[in-house]
């Protein structure tokens with residue numbers, strides 16, 4: 109509710125007012141309809157306390173159950189379900205109030221049933237029309253807007269890349285936020301609910317996920333994007349050299365200790381670790397690409413060249429110290445050349461071993477990359 113109000117402001121309040129107007133109109137209609145068909149002694153005046161109660165209950169349900177959450181961008185099916193949920197909870201609450209105060213007998217049950225039925229239809233219709241109007245007013249101005257999701261270490265680069273591609277970053281959602289309020293002049297989300305409210309109310313069109321493996325997208329965000337039909341774009345760098353955290357002791361006999369934590373130092377959970385040992389100089393391995401697997405390569409002992417090919421150009425990275433890590437995203441052809449015998453290659457991988465996830469034929473790799481490019 110706090111997040112919705114913070115980002116929705118007048119838009120959110122306008123929906124709340126529309127709902128309240130629907131409650132009043134539904135009651136007036138229900139009383140008029142019932143009195144014109146049934147021959148009973150009941151008047152609008154007698155029904156007014158119920159209207160006040162229903163208005164109070166409506167506000168309580170909206171706040172307590174957050175039933176207006178991302179209402180502006182809900183799909184039809186979800187809207188029907190949420191409106192129905194709102195009306196049913198309101199009805200149950202009102203029934204409980206009338207029962208506990210023993211005042212139920214003073215009011216017409218038929219009119220209350222009828223009023224809630226009409227409230228449901230009116231709310232659904234009015235919300236639909238109001239949504240159409242608001243979207244017409246605001247949507248065009250947001251054609252290139254996005255919520256950027258990344259980690260703190262990639263944030264600056266992610267912002268620069270988004271801006272270069274003409275994306276207007278509305279807000280940043282940092283997976284490892286330390287409570288920053290803004291970065292590079294762009295507001296930082298408070299948490300996942302705040303990020304979802306940016307999509308729902310500030311009308312960010314897409315989610316750009318920079319340099320993170322698909323497994324890092326929180327379920328709640330993926331679900332909300334599906335619900336609001338928001339596209340998630342995984343915007344990757346292809347590779348990156350990172351400094352592996354290393355602790356050295358003043359006494360050189362203690363050696364040095366390097367460490368990496370999954371999802372913290374590298375943008376994926378570690379599912380598999382493997383290493384290649386007992387090697388001779390000039391050994392060539394690799395000659396494959398991955399469809400899904402993200403990896404961190406490092407060489408704790410010796411010297412190994414990694415040749416990377418994205419289908420257009422080749423680059424060589426030399427792994428020659430334990431504190432140097434090479435982060436590889438999927439879609440890169442790689443070859444490893446051992447420059448010294450006995451060199452050790454260690455790999456942290458985001459996926460379990462699956463031979464079908466490998467591309468081992470170079471022409472197949474080029475074809476796969478161009479298909480992937482078309483999809484994006």
Ligand code: TYD
Nearest residue numbers: 380381382384392393394395396460461462
């Ligand atoms: P391969 O991927 O061909 O090594 P490289 O590309 O470095 O030359 O792997 C060699 C063999 O090891 C192959 O038969 C598959 C097997 N293997 C596993 O069973 N699990 C693993 O995690 C890896 C990496 C390989």
